[in-house]
Amino acid sequence: MSGHSKWANIKRKKGKSDAERGKIFTKLGREIAIAVKQGGPDPNVNSKLSDVIAKAKAANMPNDTIMRSIKRASGDTEAENYEEITYEGYGPGGVAVIVETATDNRNRTAGDLRHYFDKFGGNLGQTGCVSFLFNKKGVILIEKTEKTDEDTLMMEALDAGAEDFSVEDEYYEILTDPNDFSAVREALEKKGYEFMDASVQMVPVTTTKLEDPKQIEFMDKLIEALEDLDDVQNVWHNWEQDEE
Template sequence: MAGHSKWKNIQHRKNRQDVARGKIFTKLSREIYVAARQGGGDPDTNQRLRLAIQKAKSANMPNDNIERTLKKALGETEGDHYEEITYEGYGPAGVAVLVEVLTDNRNRAAADIRHIFSKQGGNLGEAGCVAWMFERKGVLTVDREKTDLDEDSVMMSALDAGAEDFESSSDSFDITTSVEDFETVKEALENEGVSFTAADITMVPQNTVPLAGEDAKRMLKLMEALEDNDDVQNVYANFDIDDSQLENY
């Protein structure tokens, strides 16, 4: 998951820019809304809601916004209603792409996603065409420069707590867990003073497609175009691109 993981780090940097425009607050509000609608308004018993609120707070979203969204989700105030849709397709060189959408207009979202795939050299596929290539996992990302612990210490602590995998890159550690063990591993590392640049339940590809040159550039443009769409919450893809090409993007 090296290329995909590296892209997520770039995305987090872009998200910090989005915060200044307030754009990311809209997506975070929708995630809180749907999580509360599906699993109730108590974050202690609703893992998805708990993670959504944590992400909102880490992005410095005001508590008033969070409370207002929860009230809408629980029917205490009027507001838009969102539905959750997953689109599947292919990018350059057959890269598998999953797009998670939260929208108040299904027809608009479908047209927009189809247009983005077509414009950026991809193809929107049928339901189920690529979902089998991904597994839902917990992923914790640690900034190497922001932890006092060395690689071996973080790795051993993660594995001892139940992590399934540990990957090291030039600027981060990526820890993969089962969904069930995600919070146990996260809490164990936090107790040792480890903080995370990202802590999500996400879709991890089972294998990757190496990309370079124009295919790599086209894939990154497709990813960015999808993530810039207001209805899109998450984009997952199974590409692997050399770090140097990602760094310069």
């Protein structure tokens, strides 16, 4: 996955309006609720919750909002039973797309996804149709600053169990096995590092570049439409976007 593509996605997140950030926080709140229901409200013993909290902090979600989400989820006896379902498909030009959802109505979610895939020149496929084009990896991004020493960070990341360390134009990227992500993230957090992003992601093995302006427009609209759906938690793709 090219650094250009990742940085484009990061800039997309950073450029969100207040209303869009509110939607992101709502999605993170749902992710927190699912983690609490699965493993309890204590992040010290619930590694999934601990990971979601780190992801929320990287998205600049306020601490009091995070704590309220945990408290609300731990006291919620109505038990909104969200299912975590992953969908796969193709965008325009054969771009591979994976959509991770948390839904209380799988028929509604599947219908909404199919509508947008069809509308923007793609198609929703069967489970497994594109997942082989991705590897599941823990991804930690740390912004380049004068106070961050590259060699020290690399050694600390690798010592903590990271698989790979790379240097991009604007940030350092640390990749881990999904099973080692929590341990590496916690080790770096204890060293005082702050994250631009810290989450388990679907990282494409190969990327697809679009040349047709209409396909580029439709792919951008497809991602935006999918991300705007309440049921959608994450959208992964192998579209190689040029840095703006």
